[in-house]
Structure formats: structure tokens, C-alpha cells
Amino acid sequence: xxxxxxxxxxxxxxGLLSYMPGExxxxxxxxxxxxxxxxxxxxxxxxxxxxxxxxxxxxxxxEDAYVVMHLSVNPSFRGEGIGSEMIAKLSxxxxxxxxxxxxxTESFMKKCRxxxxxxxx
Numbered sequence: 001x002x003x004x005x006x007x008x009x010x011x012x013x014x015g016l017l018s019y020m021p022g023e024x025x026x027x028x029x030x031x032x033x034x035x036x037x038x039x040x041x042x043x044x045x046x047x048x049x050x051x052x053x054x055x056x057x058x059x060x061x062x063e064d065a066y067v068v069m070h071l072s073v074n075p076s077f078r079g080e081g082i083g084s085e086m087i088a089k090l091s092x093x094x095x096x097x098x099x100x101x102x103x104x105t106e107s108f109m110k111k112c113r114x115x116x117x118x119x120x121x
Contacts, residue, residue: 002057002089005036005044009053013046016056019072021104032058032070042069047086049077057086065098066090068105084112 005013013036014029023029036044036058043066047055054077058070068090073082087109091099101109 001048002045002086002093003048005046007037009046012053013044013056016046016053016072016074017058017070019075020070023070044070045086045090047082047089049082055082055086057083057090059090061094061097062100065100066094067100067102068109069102071105071108083108087112 003009010033014026014033017023017029017032023032033044036042041061042058043061044056044058046053047057052074055073056070057068057072059066060069068087071083071086087099099109
């Protein structure tokens, strides 16, 4: 279940974000969380499976697209399609918007698209 970020999830969100390159320092993590809390066009979602939060995805909403800014999966759950699942859920939430990536999320997004194309064939 993809849940919208709220303040009660702050420590969990920071822990999941810390797995991303460039998000290691506490100061940087706090700045990132503050951006998602204060800027209306930034949205953060956590993926909950059973009782555990296992993934996080952050987007920036634009006029005709959303940009995947952050995407991270708990290392214990990697390789299980969790990241692809989060991207698929975002496309269900924002079907009218194009999905874009940043330099940090580009390689993962490319893998997701390749999996989708392979599944369609």
C-alpha cells in the first residue's frame, strides 16, 4: 500500500532515503524531508507491506509530468520488484501525467520501463 508521507513517518522516511546516493548525511536528509513537507509540488510516498515500510518514492509535480526525485527500497527487499511496483502505483495515481526521472533515478527508471515493455510482449 502506497501511503502519503506525514510527519509521524519522518524517521522511517529518513532511514529509507539514506539508502540513496547523496542522501547520507543527517543534515541532507533533514533538508530533503523539509522540502517534501513544505513545498506543495513535492510529494513523498512510503510503501507499506504487512507491518513494515519497505520503500519510498518522492516526486516533483510539474505542469504535464511528475519527476521521480527519490526512490529507495530497503536492502532486505531489493530484487523483488518493489521499486517497479511503486512506479506502477504512481502511474495509477497520476495517469494523465508523464513520468520523468533525474540523473539519480534515471538508471532505475530505465530498468522499470524495460521490465514493462518485456511484460507487454
